[in-house]
Amino acid sequence: MTDLKRQIVEQLNLQHIKPEEIGDDQPLFVEGLGLDSIDALELIVLLQQQYNIKLNNAEDGPKVFQSVRTMAEYIKSHQQA
């Protein structure tokens, strides 16, 4: 998850936040980090670029991107061997 946090900070240009400051279970959207719909689109591209995972259903987004932990779990279960 450390790598993932760093990638999130980079992709979303979160200049004022250090990767280690993001809690594993901290909500990413609305409260917590306060990300929005454009960030969600950016994270979809991140999954593709870094992990070669295509989020087929954009509606799954809110579930997958709930927290760094849910993202990491999704990546683990969907990553090609």
Added chain:
Amino acid sequence: MYKKSAAVYVAGVGVVSAIGNNTAHCLQSLENETAGIGNITSLNTIHKNTLPVAAVQLSNQQLAAVTGLPASASRTALLGMMAAREAWQDAGVSNQTGLRTGFISANSVGGMDKTEDFFASFLKDKNSGRLHDVVNHECGAVTELVADGLGIKNCVTTISTACSSSANSIFFGARLIKHNILDVVVAGGADALTKFTLNGFNTLQILDKEWCQPFDQNRRGLNLGEGAGYLVLVSESVAASIKNKLYCRLSGYSNANDAHHQTASSPEGAGSYAAMKGALELSGLQAKDISYINLHGTGTFNNDISEGTAVQRLFDPHYPKMSSTKAFTGHTLGASGGIEAVFSTLAIKHGIIYPNLRLQTPMQALPFIPETKFQKNIAVDHVLSNSFGFGGNCSSLIFSRI
């Protein structure tokens, strides 16, 4: 000196879109309920077979042959000249001398169709790429190609506020007349399909892979279109000299900002509501006086519910007939305000109502249903035309029968 009550008349119209190369051609398609959506043929893009678009059925060579601009010019300029020229000739004021004339245009990405080709070479080697392809990259440069071609120079400028651009240029032109700065204004906008915008909209995941269905419960997004639409606006004294040819008056207009998000509209449609309300207030009309609303209606999940909610707040319980003509022409971005202003004036002149094509399941959240059939012999007295864009830029225009 500004005269608030000064009337501003529409004396000429010109349009080119996926459904017609000129006004008559577009009217025919509107009546036949024939949309201009299809597969991408001209752009060299990976999305060629997945994203439908509404392209003008003329090549750059063909546009050049009609307009007199070089075929190597930006397609935005070619389309702009096509429609602006038609409007200018339609108004029939070019024979009058001493008229202070302006050209107020709009577009979203200027000559990007040429720039994106240049960039492919330029990125490999900073000294390669044809400079000719970027000399008219700027939005304003494209405008000047048309202004110079029409011989208009008293006031030439360009507005770019995303999808509300040409609605803003139209009422900016009207205000220049009310301030007695100009007598005649050719106002509107143009935009050509580009890989830049196609890919840009694609990253936002708001493009429909099928033919769009504005205001449908199951809508999936928008189809990009291209084209140009211009009005020739004239002052009261110029109007008096060409009485037979007037279409209608521009009786109301307003520009408001949603200030909610960079691309999404607020759920309650704050900006849309303010723009429509402001236009009504200026026109002195009540909501129930509106005969027809030409909705912005892009077909995206967000716009249609936001705009629909604003319409409900303003019009309930007297809902006029309404439709989105983007089901015909696609979303023409910087040209949409202009093209739809032309359609609005034609609705008044011919007493017609356009259908909202491919509406299968009305939106459950809204208490009104857009029109689904083309209608004629309707008393169309006042038309409200909406144009809402990225950056929360919302503008509405009202046209009225004389």
Added chain:
Amino acid sequence: MKTFIRATGNISPQKTFGQAGLLQELVIQSGNRLRCTEPDYLQYIDAKFIRRMSRIIKMGTAAAMECLQQAGVQNPDAIVMGTAYGCLEDTGIFLKKMVEQNEEMLTPTAFIQSTHNTIGAQIALLLQCHNYNNTFVHRGFSFESALLDAMMLLEENAAATVLAGAADEITDYSHAILSRFGLYKNETISNTELYKNKTKGTIAGEGAAFFLLSNQPSPKDYATLDALHTFYKPAGINEIEQQVQQFLQEQQVALTDIDVLITGNNGDAETDAVYHQLLETIFKNKLAVSYKYLCGEYPTSTAFALWLAASVIKEGNLPAALHTSAASKIRRILIYNHYENIHHSLMLVSAC
């Protein structure tokens, strides 16, 4: 109806932002590309929002915020601005990715930030300003069109306060491309030497300047913007002279009433000929100050010129760093600029 300039905010290659004195020392840069002296943006913009702002959006937003702070206005009745090039950085980023990644895996942020109305929209978003919002994108008239829109709104009483401004930036790509058009000096000079050699080319500039305009006077007003006139592709020097004279006539102002001329000579021998000719004829013996050695040449540089004129009138005289001074208190300034001898503009600025 008078247009009062109540406040300004100017980010430029000079120390013009949030400074106590007016141009107390000049920033001297070498080469044909001047860079803005930028502030700590976090002082003006919340960190949460900054992340989605490219350089030009930050520049425009900070200049606007500073201006509003100075004016004591939180929610202007309208926001109108001009930008000729728009948001070049993001346009370049999106194009580059589109080409290099063959249209795959593109991200939305660069595209959204590339649209020309983004600066004006971002300001409205931060202020939660739901009022009139417009962006002009017409080359050397972009700022003038915004000013015209602002002045019309004030005259219509559709607004009592208008935040009007302009912003344009230089990026590595844009400078490389514009250089290929032969716009800039080949020899390496410093900006203070801009007018020394009578050679071809100018130096590139950039900047973001905003003004809080009002149709009501206030105790802190800098000056009044009395009139604005633009003319496009004049036939020749005779027409230019005619336009200037007609402008002054309409304002019922004689050239003798003008204390200082601010002119847009940019160091290019060919296009500067217009200014030289005017200085020998209608502008003969007038005290003239050039401004483009301070900010460089770019389509919306007249925003810098207006800032300079308003600031000079507020101070009463030209800053010592410009090495020119007027004999008595400066009360009226005429700005005349042309961009590539295509877009010509005149602005009359007076003491309140």
